[in-house]
Amino acid sequence: MPNDMRREIREETAADPMLQGGIDAIVRADHGDPFSILGMHQLQAGGPVEVRTFLPGAERVWVIEADGGAVAGEMEKIHPDGFFLGRLPERRDRFRYRLRVDFPLATMEFEDVYRFGNVLGELDVHLLAEGTHLKAYERLGAHPRELDGVQGVAFAVWAPNARRVSVVGDFCDWDGRRLPMRRRVEAGVWEIFVPHAQAGQRYKFEIRGANGDLLPLKADPVAFEGELRPANASVVHGLRDYDWRDAEWMRTRAAAGERTAPMCVYEVHLGSWARVPEEGNRFLTYAELADRLVPYARDMGFTHIEMLPVTEHPFDGSWGYQPIGLYAPTKRHGSPEDFKRFVDACHEAGIGLLLDWVPGHFPTDPHGLGWFDGTHLYEHADPRQGYHMDWNTLIYNFGRREVSNYLLGNALFWLDHYHLDGLRVDAVASMLYLDYSRKADQWVPNQFGGRENLESIAFLKRMNELAYGNHPGTVTVAEESTAWPGVSRPTWLGGLGFGYKWNMGWMHDTLSYMQKDPIHRRYHHHQLTFGLVYQFSENFVLPLSHDEVVHGKGSLITKMPGDSWQKFANLRAYYGFMWTHPGKKLLFMGGEIAQWREWNEDASLDWHLTDDPMHKGVQDLIRTLNGVYRSCAPLHAFDCDPQGFEWIEANDSDNCVLAFLRKGPDPEHHVVVVGGFTPIPRENYRVGVSLPGTYRCLVNTDDARFGGSGSFTVETLETEEVPWHGRPYSVTLTVPPLATVVLERRGG
Structure with missing residues (x-):
């Protein structure tokens, strides 16, 4: 770049307080609209094209034509932290380009993130804003895809009150300055396409709240895979195709879901049904569970296996009932594809698979949903509505349409994407009553002065209508311990719409x-x-569940x-x-062998007892x-x-x-x-x-x-x-x- 042009760029930048302020905000990682500063811009019709990029650690940067590879021009470093600007006076129209960058130890050539357009379509944005996008998981989260002929990963996250959101991960050295996202104001969703990012890479979201505070790194609420605890990053996975072998089961399972059909359920905690003691007492993999648990359940004559929650969770001792990764099968037993093979094995054996599902509350871990964008986004702000004192957890704000839609989509996700045969909904009683386990001054009445949680009730009814309407043959079961009428009656008869209720x-x-x-x-x-x-x-x-054989109750x-x-x-x-x-x-598992020992999630069942004729x-x-x-x-x-x-x-x-x-x-x-x-x-x-x-x-x-x-x-x-x-x-x-x-x- 000629020296006079360098001088001109520096003078014009210094003389433009809006641009200079934008550059400073980008460098500070505090800009809410990075695409207005970074990428290719034409300042006026017919004027020259400008390319701007922020690359901390870079020494020199060139703009390269994507078609042909010719050098279009060198960029000027106009901020010592690594902000570069390249003016291309001979270019009067936008063009596809790449960046060639000299770093101290290497020269690299790659796509500029900020040359790519929107990730989400207008209809998606409209439905997300409306809270009616029942397959929002197809757009939010991390999805490997091709955009403008380039392979990469599209990221999107809902954080409407954030001042700035960046995706950080293995593809950017976890530097929150590198990949600030585009805000789709209409829906409060932030999006970005990261070229050459790929499946298997770890990531989180770095969020600066509305008050400017930098929050703890957040896992993706719609991540399809997570790290094995104690690590807690999300893992790029996407919605991969799978060659299901259960077409006959899916075609005929409606009969198994009828009230007149036999239903005997084997409730299982996958992590303690059996372990591998000779290998450090490790968990069985999904493949091993398919080879051992499924034939056992079939031999024992059970019609269904019900899994304690396998949605990703940070603490083993919660048994899965305090999940953070609602869209990710736990990594404790393998990959999402391994889990699909386990589902397939159940269906090939003629066994239905139910998931314990937890929409009633979520844990307070800093990488989770709590205070997600610097506000009470997923939870109620008032602790009398938004905090479970019994479990030290947060309660979803079902009255917020986006939150309700997030959970409704999750219920359908497990039935659709993973072919599960039903959901047993945990702690329904805590969702129905505003004064559940609360003293008189610790709850807020509904709009009519009553104790019923009208928003949660509407959510449960809608969930059941969608489950049965979209996936015939599946069942929903409520763990509900009160005298609430019509839990398992259709919504059109005034009920909650569940198929069954635990007695x-x-x-x-x-x-x-x-x-x-x-x-x-x-x-x-x-x-x-x-x-x-x-x-x-x-x-x-009729349940003899895990709750009856823990916490000192004995077997x-x-x-x-x-x-x-x-x-x-x-x-x-x-x-x-x-x-x-x-x-x-x-x-619950272990009951069928009359296990003496109370259930312990850290150990296998005592299978040696079956050597005793009484057991x-x-x-x-x-x-x-x-x-x-x-x-x-x-x-x-x-x-x-x-x-x-x-x-x-x-x-x-x-x-x-x-x-x-x-x-x-x-x-x-x-x-x-x-x-x-x-x-x-x-x-x-x-x-x-x-x-x-x-x-x-x-x-x-x-x-x-x-x-x-x-x-x-x-x-x-x-x-x-x-x-x-x-x-x-x-x-x-x-x-x-x-x-x-x-x-x-x-x-x-």
Whole structure:
């Protein structure tokens, strides 16, 4: 560049306070509109073209024609920190260019980030601003793509109140001065295309808040992959194509989601189902889980696996319930593609896969969503609305359309992109009530003065409508522990729209009963029977979940009273009662082998226990119960319909015996269940039945093959014309000690 031109550029720059101020702001990394300063500019129509760039550490810079590679001109360093300006007087039109740069140790040639146009289209910006872009994840986040013939990565993040946002990462030496982003004012979204950035590189967003404060580096809220903790950067991944092998499953799974279909769920924490102790007690990979967990669940007869949250989370001890990477399957077990192969394996085995999903709150880690752009963006500003005291977490502001849209899109993302078969929504009760776990002065009433969280309720209804409307065959399940009406009723009937609700009342009552010494059970008989008073008010799942075997509560078998034999017998009787009681079933891992030790997320289940006949007996019982439940229509077809259940004997508290009838679509096909909950066998116990004929024993939890006494075998029973329990026929049997007996009568 001629000296007179250098002098002219310096004089003009110094004389233009707006340009000089812009350059100074770029150098300070405090410019909210970097594309107005950097890149190629034509100051006036017909005037010369100017190129500006900020390259800290550069010594000399040239503008190179992208087509042909000719040098268009050398740039002048007009700021000692590395701001260069090149005026090209012979150029009167914009052209595609590259930069050739002399650094102290090397000369490099690369694309100028600031020559590229918008990343987001006008429709995307409009929908994002409107809060109705249900596939916002296709635009926000980091997406490898080609722009203007150049491969790179398009970044976009919502931060409407930020003064400046830069993407930092492996591609820019984590220097926040290098890649300040373009602000799309209409939607509060910042975007940039970084040429030659690529998948696998780590990145975060450096954000300067509206008050000028530089915030902790933030992980991408829409990152599709994250680093393995304790590192917490996002990883460029994008929405890669995958060759799914589950087309037949996806085509036919709608039937598996019907209320009349059997549903027995194996709840699993992937990190502690099994470990590899000889390799530092490491986690199983998704591939290993596909090879080991999936065949095991299939052999055991479960219809579904429900995973404790696998969305990326920083703290193992949260079990995934304090996620930060809502769009990223955790790196603890492998890559997103590995996770897809695990999903495929489940479907190929005929097993549905459910995800524990956490839209109710998020952790306060500085790289997370809290105070994201220097304001309470995702969370409520008022701690009476935006802070969970129980969990030290923040609460989403569901009334903000962009936040609601972020979460709705996330729910659909897992069902769509990962082919998951449903979502179990965590802590729904905390979302429904503004005064949840709060004292009188610690909550803010809704606009009508009530305690209902109207914004959260609207969000849950919309989520369920979208899930069922967009992905037929999937299910949604609410963990909801209150008497809120219509949780599992359609929204058009005034409900929340969930497919199912966990029956926490049934779980608490029956576990309380089973923990009592049998000598006292006669006084608490109602705890076994009360659940039927409200059983059909919702579509219920009967849960024996992870929450019942942690925090000093002990394992299921240690809750049982008596000596070792009685503990096993009690547990088997309880399982028999649960599997024949109306409602879908859920059992947390380890319960099927009667693990003595309370669940510990840092260790594998105690699989060696299955070498013991008593523990293996419980495992065989669960396998048998799943098989009988799935194959016997009266035990599942009317799980959610009162026409499928009748009490035969609900009041024999003196003997601690109950009996009930399960019916299915075939009026000739009945199942009679008799349970005895003391160690005393009840001989010649008469049970009334509605239909004559032969009743065959499907399950006797006292059977020797399950670890029972085997002394009171029940194979077939013939009815007698002896009216009993208000029914025209009856059968007599010895009710085994601490046992449930399941009898089937088929027509024909």
